[in-house]
Amino acid sequence: xxxxxxxxxxARLLDATADAVLAVRSGRSLTDVLARVAPDLRPxxxxxxxxxLRWLGSAQVLRxxxxxxxxxxxxxxxxxxxLALLWPAGAADTPPPYPEHTLVDQAxxxxxxxxxxxxxxxxxxxxxxxxxxxxxxxxxxxxxxxxYNHPLWxxxxxxxxxxxxxxxLLLGANxxxxxxxxxxxxxxxxxxxxxxxxALGRAATLLDDPPWQTLGRGHTVVLAEPxxxxxxxxFAEGEVSVQDAAAQRAAxxxxxxxxxxxxxxxxxxxxxxCAAPGGKTAHLLELAELDLLALDSDPVRLARVQDTLNRxxxxxxxxxxxxxxxxxxxxxxxxxxxxxxxxxxxxxxxxRHPDVRWLRxxxxxxxxxxxxxxxxxxxxxxxxxxxxxxxxxxxxxxAEGSQQIDAFMQRPHPGAPRQDDxxxxxxxxxxxxxxxxxxxxxxxxxxxxxxxxxxxx
Numbered sequence: 037x038x039x040x041x042x043x044x045x046x047a048r049l050l051d052a053t054a055d056a057v058l059a060v061r062s063g064r065s066l067t068d069v070l071a072r073v074a075p076d077l078r079p080x081x082x083x084x085x086x087x088x089l090r091w092l093g094s095a096q097v098l099r100x101x102x103x104x105x106x107x108x109x110x111x112x113x114x115x116x117x118x119l120a121l122l123w124p125a126g127a128a129d130t131p132p133p134y135p136e137h138t139l140v141d142q143a144x145x146x147x148x149x150x151x152x153x154x155x156x157x158x159x160x161x162x163x164x165x166x167x168x169x170x171x172x173x174x175x176x177x178x179x180x181x182x183x184y185n186h187p188l189w190x191x192x193x194x195x196x197x198x199x200x201x202x203x204x205l206l207l208g209a210n211x212x213x214x215x216x217x218x219x220x221x222x223x224x225x226x227x228x229x230x231x232x233x234x235a236l237g238r239a240a241t242l243l244d245d246p247p248w249q250t251l252g253r254g255h256t257v258v259l260a261e262p263x264x265x266x267x268x269x270x271f272a273e274g275e276v277s278v279q280d281a282a283a284q285r286a287a288x289x290x291x292x293x294x295x296x297x298x299x300x301x302x303x304x305x306x307x308x309x310c311a312a313p314g315g316k317t318a319h320l321l322e323l324a325e326l327d328l329l330a331l332d333s334d335p336v337r338l339a340r341v342q343d344t345l346n347r348x349x350x351x352x353x354x355x356x357x358x359x360x361x362x363x364x365x366x367x368x369x370x371x372x373x374x375x376x377x378x379x380x381x382x383x384x385x386x387x388r389h390p391d392v393r394w395l396r397x398x399x400x401x402x403x404x405x406x407x408x409x410x411x412x413x414x415x416x417x418x419x420x421x422x423x424x425x426x427x428x429x430x431x432x433x434x435a436e437g438s439q440q441i442d443a444f445m446q447r448p449h450p451g452a453p454r455q456d457d458x459x460x461x462x463x464x465x466x467x468x469x470x471x472x473x474x475x476x477x478x479x480x481x482x483x484x485x486x487x488x489x490x491x492x493x
Contacts, residue, residue, distance in 0.1 A: 044077055046134060046142040051150055052077050053084040054114035060089065061113070066391035088120040089390035090185060090210045095119040097182035098172060102161045111147070111154045118143040118162055124173060125210075136166060185210055189398040190383070197434045204466040205432060205484075209386040209393070213483070215262035216243070218279040218315075219255040220348060221322045226254045229276060232269060233257075243281055256281050274348040279315045280385075282463050282482035283430070287319035290375050290426040294456035294489045297424070303327055304372040308352075309359040309415055312337035314344035316377060321350040328352040329371075331359060360410045362418060370420040378408040380429040380436045384465060384484020405435045412444050416492070421451055425490045430483060437462050437486030444490075456489035463487070 043049075052073055059069045066085060073081050088095070095116045106112060121139055134142075140162045148155040165172060176182035180191050184206040194202035217240075219229045226242045233240045239260035258281070270276050291300050300306070302325040308317045311330035320326060330345075332338045335356045342354050357365030359376070381400055382392045412427065419425060427444075429436045438461065445453060463485045 043080060046138065047145040047149070049077060049080040049084055050114065050117060050143055051146040052081045053088060054110070054117050054146070054150070056081060056085045057088055057092070057117055058109055058113035060085075060391045060394055061109075063395060065395065066389070084117070084121065086390055087125075088117045089394065091120040091123045091125065092116060092394065093181040093185035094123050094176055094183075097176045097179045098123070098165065099161075101172060101175060102164060103157075107154065107157070108151070111151050111158070114143065114147055114150060115158060115161060118158070119165060122162065122165060124169070140166070186386075186393050187396075187398075190393060190396070193398075193401070193433060197432070198464070201464055201466055205464060208465055209390075211387055212262075213280070213387045215259045216279065216281050216284075216482075217257040217259065217268070218277045218284055218319060218322075219257060220275050220277070221255055223270075223275045226257050229270075230257055233259075236269060238263070238269075256284055272347070277315060277318065277344075277348070279319070280388075280483045282384075282465075282485040283315060284319065285460065285463075285485070285487060286316045286375060286377065286426060286428055287323055289460075289487060289489060290373050290424065291320065291324050293373075293424055294491075295458040297456075297491070300324060300326070300373055305329075305369065307331060307371045307374045307415070307418065309374060309376045309411065310378060311341050311354075314341035316375060317341055317352060318344050318348050318350055320375070321345075321352060322348070326352075330354045331357050331365065333358045360407070360414045362414055366418060370423070371418055372420055372423050374415055374419060374423070374425040375428070376411055376415060376425060377428045377430075378411055378436075380404055380408070380431040381433060382430055383436075384430045384432045384463075384486075387465065388483065401433055401435050405440055408436060408440055409443065412440075413447070413449075416449050416451075416453065416490075419451070419492045421492055423492045424456075425453075425492070427486075427488045427490065429486050431486060432462065432464060432484035434462070437488075441488045441490075451492040453490040454493050456491060459489045460485075460487045 056066060056069045060066050070078060070082050098119050099115055107115065118139065122136060143162060144155055144159045147158040180188055184191055186206055191206065194205055198205060219226045230240045230242050241258045242254060243256040243258050265271055265278060268276055293299060305327045306320060308320065308328065308330045310332060311317045312332040312334060314330065317328065317330045321328060330341050330352045332341065333356065338354060338356055345352060355365055381396050381404055382389060386392050416425065427441060431437060441455065445455065463482060465482060465484045
């Protein structure tokens with residue numbers, strides 16, 4: 037984020053951030069919105085937007101107490117952003133580096149440009165919050181929306197799915213995630229890369245591998261402080277990529293095949309069925325020589341897969357196609373292994389994408405679970421006898437994980453699938469040790485994910 041004394045004026049940043057939050061509340065992805073923000077404003081707007089969206093629930097309940105009659109959406113958006121930035125985040129987040137009264141003054145200045153008639157109203161609301169903050173904060177926390185900053189349906193679903201962990205999941209989603217890297221195994225080791233970063237004055241830690249992972253050991257690096265991708269040593273040259281620790285489990289698990297199974301041989305035919313943006317595709321090729329097809333239904337996002345492969349100097353066949361319609365793209369040659377990183381609610385990565393919780397609706401879970409089931413049923417016949425399919429989602433909802441696989445196993449399929457007992461199952465982004473099949477990921481918790489490896493008998 038820009039400092040108080042450098043970069044664009046705070047009033048401009050607040051105005052642009054209010055536009056971004058308004059767009060998210062209207063159903064637009066924050067990623068798409070930020071791509072259209074002026075380059076000089078984008079870093080600051082991104083940082084402010086992330087903070088505002090993490091505390092949007094508290095800000096919404098607070099605004100309802102301070103101004104029960106909703107103001108026009110453009111006015112409301114700036115008020116919500118300002119209240120979120122003034123909210124006492126505590127240890128869960130680092131507050132923006134602006135004094136409170138500077139924030140208020142600049143918010144009023146932004147409102148004067150945005151909606152001149154509302155400037156005095158905004159000034160009165162924000163200053164009242166500063167005067168009565170302790171009492172107002174206590175009142176807001178009596179509301180589930182205000183206390184947990186997630187939609188009520190999301191809160192209730194986590195209560196049902198994870199009765200012992202739902203509060204930790206909700207609170208953890210408002211913490212800033214670590215910046216985790218994957219060192220290209222073809223170019224070097226994690227240990228060497230950490231040493232090179234240290235020589236450049238950038239602290240980093242080599243993350244321990246999960247006990248079942250033997251391929252690609254020692255290539256997961258966590259930075260002490262995030263930095264722009266362009267500032268990463270060796271990024272442009274393909275030495276390193278940005279990828280969460282949980283996402284880095286996919287390639288070794290598919291290649292290794294689980295307990296009691298031989299690793300995939302060189303030249304094995306592999307399908308990455310939902311490949312964009314290409315992180316897992318590239319990881320597979322960094323660890324093994326494969327005949328790999330990277331498939332995705334979105335041609336625009338598929339271009340990012342090719343860009344990733346080019347940067348890392350890797351080769352794969354890249355093709356647009358719907359995984360549910362193999363007749364449209366499959367050449368009839370069966371695969372030794374399939375990675376299905378299926379479309380999902382992204383409920384496991386909300387700390388990285390805080391807009392997701394506000395974009396999703398309750399019925400999205402059922403709709404996406406239906407798509408996942410169709411993909412599983414369509415891709416399973418494409419496996420060779422003895423082949424393996426890794427099903428993955430970046431979700432913490434059981435409907436997109438364990439319940440999805442339970443339903444798949446109950447349907448008749450050729451070459452009856454057998455679920456690998458060594459599969460990680462649900463990985464929850466919490467610092468505590470969860471139930472069987474739940475991992476905390478060590479001192480730097482990973483994103484929420486689900487993995488199950490299926491073998492074709």
